[in-house]
Amino acid sequence: MMLSGCGLQPQPSKPKIDLSLPTVTKIRTLSDIKSIALEWTPVYDERVQGYYLYRGQGSKLKRIAKIEDRYRSHYLDTNLKPDTLYEYRLSTYDKMGKESKASPVAKAKTLPIPESVSFLEAIDHLPREVKLIWRPHPFQRVEWYIVERSEPTSEEWQQRATLKGRLNAEYIDKGLKDNHIYYYRIRIKTCDGILSKPSKVVKANTKPRPSVVRGLTATKNLPKKIIVRWQPNPEPDIDHYNVYKSIFELGPYIVTAKTKRTEYVDLIDEDGAKRYYKVTAVDSDGLESFKQDVPAVGQTLPKPLPPVIDEQRFENGTLYLRWESPDGRAVKYIVKKIEKEGFLKENVYTFTNIKSNTFTDAGLKPGVKYIYTVIAVDKYGIQSKPSKEIVIKVPKS
Secondary structure (H helix, E strand, O other), X not given: OOOEOOOOOOOOOOOOEOOOOOOOOOEEEEEOOOOXXXXXXXXXXXXXXXXXXXXXXXXXXXXXXXXXXXXXXXXXXXOOOXXXXXXXXXXXXXXXXXXXXXOOOEEEEOOOOOOOOOXXXXXXXXXXXXXXXXXXXXXXXXXXXXXXXXXXXXXXXXEEEEEEOOOOOEEEEEOOOOOOEEEEEEEEEEOOOOEOOOOOOEEEEOOOOOOOOOOOEEOOOEOOEEEEEOOOOOOOOEEEEEEEEEOOOOOOOEEEEEEOOOEEEEEOOOOOOEEEEEEEEXXXXXXXXOOOOOOEEEEEOOOOOOOEEEEEEEEOOEEEEEEEOOXXXXXXXXXXXXXXXXXXXXXXXXXXXXXXXXXXXXXXXXXOEEEXXXXXXXXOXXXXXXXXOEEEEOOOO
């Protein structure tokens, strides 16, 4: 049975030595990191009541324990400093407290604290995480691995994980910043709470986001649609592109499409509709690039400008009209005619597919009011707003 001491014993003012008392001839030692076990051959002489144990470090030894049984042959000295040399001597004592001559000095050195893991590697360029692997520690009493992390902007080390089990040899640090540098080191902790110094430091860099999508453009001259185009990203693992759209320049921008192409066709059943676009690249790990600071502005083809009537004549019951297309987009025209007799009767006539910029309407009735407007139609069939009204009131005969 191995017993340990309870702290330093009161020192006698001057030991009383009885040279006739038998002595301990030899002390055997066995060292651990923070303790040393002592063993000796017990002295069975009936005069001996027990043993005094002395300890020192290259200077005068001090009594540290009173072992009150002559049959004892073991003692465990604890709470020592690691990697430190100690010296021990034993003496026997009798009923009167007299001591024998001390034993020869026994020297013993506590073991050093184990080094941390000898091999540590960081697998980096992962999306928002770093994987650490190391070689399991050979010391059987290792029970914990303590993972610590730091960053270039800080000199402090933070504990990230405590992993139980000597054969545990992997840790993945998650939730990290994109394209960011981290430093890691590992300490080991034994089953009796002894903590090692840190291992070597390893450096890791998380995977960056894809670069900002370049060459973003949007059309402004197509009917009922806007085509958004951009340059392909240089990263080889781009999975798709997210197209964001807003009706306001400042947003909000909402994902309107996901595409593997470098083009998106936005169908809009409205003439002259303006939209704002931003496009991001998403890689195979789900990392998304930042949006552009300035959006691409697109617009569906607006309506043609209304015709401008530059001549109107009414002669002998016949109306003559001539007009121009201000933007030159018109390929044909529509003339609308409203015929009003009195307050209640009204007839509407539409003349379509007029290829020239003139119109003649004969046989207008006396006493009837006529209202004419002209609409321009472009090559896509988009109609302009009506021109200004031409009002003719035919006098009664």
